[in-house]
Amino acid sequence: MKNTILLDKRPVGTPQVSDFKFTQEEVQEPKSGEILLETKYVSVDPYLRGRMNDAKSYIPPFELQKPIVSGIVAEVIESKNNNFSKGDYVSGMLEWKRKQVSTGEDLHKVDPAQAPLSAYLGILGMTGLTAYLGLTEIGKPKEGETLLVSGAAGAVGSVVGQIGKIMGLRVVGIAGSDEKIRMLKSEFGFDEGINYKTTGNMKEAIAKACPNGVDVYFDNVGGDISDAVLFNINKFARMVICGAISVYNETSLPKGLSVQPFLIKNSALMQGFIIGNFTEKFPEAMQQLAGWLKAGKLNYEETIVEGFENIPQAFIDLFSGKNKGKMVVKV
């Protein structure tokens, strides 16, 4: 049985299933200090696209003919490490394999009694941390301000919006279908939503949905949508640059409006980040998120695709927005 997914070719533009290769590799026996893991849930995320290019970035590119690595929840099925027992569940950055051996380093135990296992890849994992720390550390939201979120129906965006509501902001989301807009309002408590696919003039639509202007923009998409936001920012606006999914598949360098005149005019800030910049804040953030989740203040949406063989397609579907909330593959 094919048990491993390698990067076969570097994608050009939108990734294709043929950029990946399924192989059968021998599963090693765990040695002393090691554990044998069986993959349960695999996280597919837009940022993985960047690692498929052969370009310097904040993390090194994936190597060709090597397994892809992403967030995974796995079960310990054999343990020769005193810190882990058979039957434990762990979360961490692991390879796209059905089974793999690990030293346990950088893996965290997760508790299926506290939350469904898939949540540890989403709201209680990198997704939730990205939303919470990006919004609070860079966006610095203040009660009564207006928060605009792009990619609002995505994994991170839907959490950002809810945290904004908890903190007392007016929250407006941008997403790509009427169904997603309904979900933003009914499930996640957004005040207003904009369907960018059916809205002719985004600049005016944002102005209408944000009558007091935009104080914090949490940007998951980049491109034309983010250009339209620039016309609507307030003085001292903070633009949290979390992702740019709209341009990840471009084969030449994307262009857009020069942001500098807007930044000067409004004394505004744009800042990019990766969650790894804030590791020392993880415990505090996790506690906050788990508390809100337990208190019923945070909803989360998942799109769960079944089957190891469907991991590449699930990843590719992120770029056409087929997911609502966090996209996870159940193996």
Added chain:
Amino acid sequence: MKNTILLDKRPVGTPQVSDFKFTQEEVQEPKSGEILLETKYVSVDPYLRGRMNDAKSYIPPFELQKPIVSGIVAEVIESKNNNFSKGDYVSGMLEWKRKQVSTGEDLHKVDPAQAPLSAYLGILGMTGLTAYLGLTEIGKPKEGETLLVSGAAGAVGSVVGQIGKIMGLRVVGIAGSDEKIRMLKSEFGFDEGINYKTTGNMKEAIAKACPNGVDVYFDNVGGDISDAVLFNINKFARMVICGAISVYNETSLPKGLSVQPFLIKNSALMQGFIIGNFTEKFPEAMQQLAGWLKAGKLNYEETIVEGFENIPQAFIDLFSGKNKGKMVVKV
């Protein structure tokens, strides 16, 4: 004699002398509490271009058929205000008139024994404050880092570079002539200079001049030069967006590289500012600048044009880079 300069037409693209009108207006007698001022030095600055457009910005646009306002040093030639005596010199935002009446509000006395009067429009005025506070408050430079300055031979840029050297950074400047580059190195102590007019590939030239990458970019110009900088920024780079002279005269919205992917990749920051955001830091900054000036640690360059009638042309010449350092008109 023509004694007043009005904005006659809103400039389209690069301003023309014909956008301004010289008129003769009656000089009022100062009433009780007022002073009569005679203009000595007039500051012409790139940011004035923005106020000539009929567009919302951080300060309201100039009105047509009204005098232009900029930084001016004037002599008190008659005083009916106890705070000012005949013979005092003052600095503040005043009208482009040979003589004018003022209540003295928002004017500061300046001392010609401490520094030449024109310096109060430059190194000891808004120029120096902009350089110091933009660099320290947003750029947050650290010893040993690399500071890149665009518009480096301009009023603000030449001060930014010197402060960078005082603070122990490697400082590289971008300017538009070999003579300016020589001046950057010999007068202002820059480590390296790039003449953007004769350099084919700015991206490579910056990489060569900044072998350890760019930690702080103090941006006075925007446009293609700033796009080239993006390829050379380090992780956690800070881009201080002070001006965008290269695009102020564009008649459509300027476009360029999408900055968001670069900001994400490097966890980098871009922030616009105006000096008015930092008023509470002015006294501390002035003290610092005056101290360095006195200690001979700061040089400053001025381009002094003579004659009230040459104010519009001096302003226009900013956009073709005819000035070295601060451009001032002596009346």
